[in-house]
Amino acid sequence: MNIVVCVKQTPDTAATVTVEDGKVSWGDAPLVLNPWDEFAVEEALRLKEAHGGEVTAISLGSEGATEALKQALAMGCDKAILVSDPNFSGLDSLQVSRVLAEAVKKVGEVDLLFFGRASVDSDTGITGSQVARRLGWPALTLVAAIKAIDPGAKTISVERMLEEGRQLVSGPIPAVMSVVKEINEPRYPSFMGIRKASKAEIPVWSGGDIGLTETLESAVTWPEVFAPPKIETQCEFVEGDTPVEIATKLVDRLVEEKVI
């Protein structure tokens, strides 16, 4: 199977994120493979181990933004490609999906295209569906388990996690999938994997390489980013001699304040 995983480089989720001069800053926190994408990489690797083939990680990013790709390689991906062009910086999802769709087409005959459920920075969770729409492939989002896959018959059946419960869906491949945390437990990169990744030459595809040389205009702009107003709370500690007394006092206060 020929599998592609789209990954993104994001600040570590433990980072303290602030706004400095109107721009997002995460101090000196490390950049990592978007945590949601780890599940996508892991699932791609498991499919490859079961059915053979190749896993390629693709990331759209600025020049030298290879941390996420190196992590994907260290986990076991066969290839990594950085899609980078001065013309591609600061794009909205409408244009990001266009760039990724063109990059996937350049990879060639792809059976499955994986995404994490969202990125932990912009938090939109829409890119996978948009790329699917552009490619004309079915979008199987929020997948919690692959129940069956038949690379010969080109069919797949998955379990998706919806608000209402788990939905079983089947369809043809190629398909785009976004995966949720319940699908697997991502592996840690092996020592050999890390060594291999650190030496890997990661090819860079420019706009010209994927046939996108015109100026890409985002539909969306972001006039302002700001920290949410500080929540000014003075914690009122409820005390008493027994749990029953404390609980009763709290309930009375919640009723007084019209919380319940």
Add this chain to the structure above:
Amino acid sequence: MTQNILVYIDHFQGSPSSASWEAVGAAKTLAGELGASVTAIVVGAGVEAIAKEAITYGADSGVVADHAEFAEFRPEPYADALSKIAAEADVLLFPTSGRTRELAAMVAVDLDTGISPDVVAMEIDGGAVLSTRPIYAGKLLSKVITREKRPQILTLRSRAFPKPDPDDSRSGDVSSADIAPGEILTKVDGYSEAETGVSLSDAAVIVSGGRGVSNNPSLTPPDDITDEKEQEVWRAQAGFKLIGELAETLNAAVGASRAAVDAGYIPYVNQVGQTGKVVSPDLYIAAGISGAIQHLAGMRTAKTIVAINKDGEAPIFKLARFGIVGDLFEIVPALTQALREKLDK
């Protein structure tokens, strides 16, 4: 020219979501400022009544794409239909759900326009909708605007906008968009057991447990559980039973910290935080949760936070309106009892 606001009504097999009515209410507010009309759009099978219901919540009219093949939601055929209906709209609003996230994304591609998901606030700026949405799991907020392209597509976060009261005296036309789905690639084979209890995203009250839920030394696991890790999980599950009882009394959803989920105490669907669900209930009760930044990012916008923790210095108390420093295994059952008496249950 009068602007045209469309609201997509999200439903699961014919049951509209409460967040859809919130979106209708938000559309009506925008319409007032823009001098626009609000049209509710429903795609499905036998959904005319849903469009009529949307009118009672404030829509001026309704359009339905009604077809037997639309009975089960699939994003592709729904997007085909919606992109036809919304091609001339100025604003297209959705309530946010797993379904609408993919649907709105696809319609944005079809109509070559911008999208702002998970919107928590809207204002008018130069005739366009300037939205505010959380990024970095709510650690920051970003303003987003689609200046030139139309329609402007926004999905509104559940509980961020007030749900209007329905007014049965309202009336409006419901017309039918004659759209038949083309070939549908995917097939819904069924549903496995639905998640039980109140859903986190819609819940007005949430009771959450953290790592501390396993720290009840007075409980002795049964003899056949000898593994230390399994004993810990057994204790935690006994602890979550107390959390569940309190939740049930308040008709609340059960939440959990990432630490509790990672330790295997409770399924991931219950996780609140940056890598779980971001929630905004009226009341959030945190028991045995110290308040890692990861968790706080997911619940900080709750209106009232009650924290129960052994450690009076725990960061969760900085966000809490009410705090109890004590043993959750004593406090939580006492609270359940006190509430039952108060609420007469």
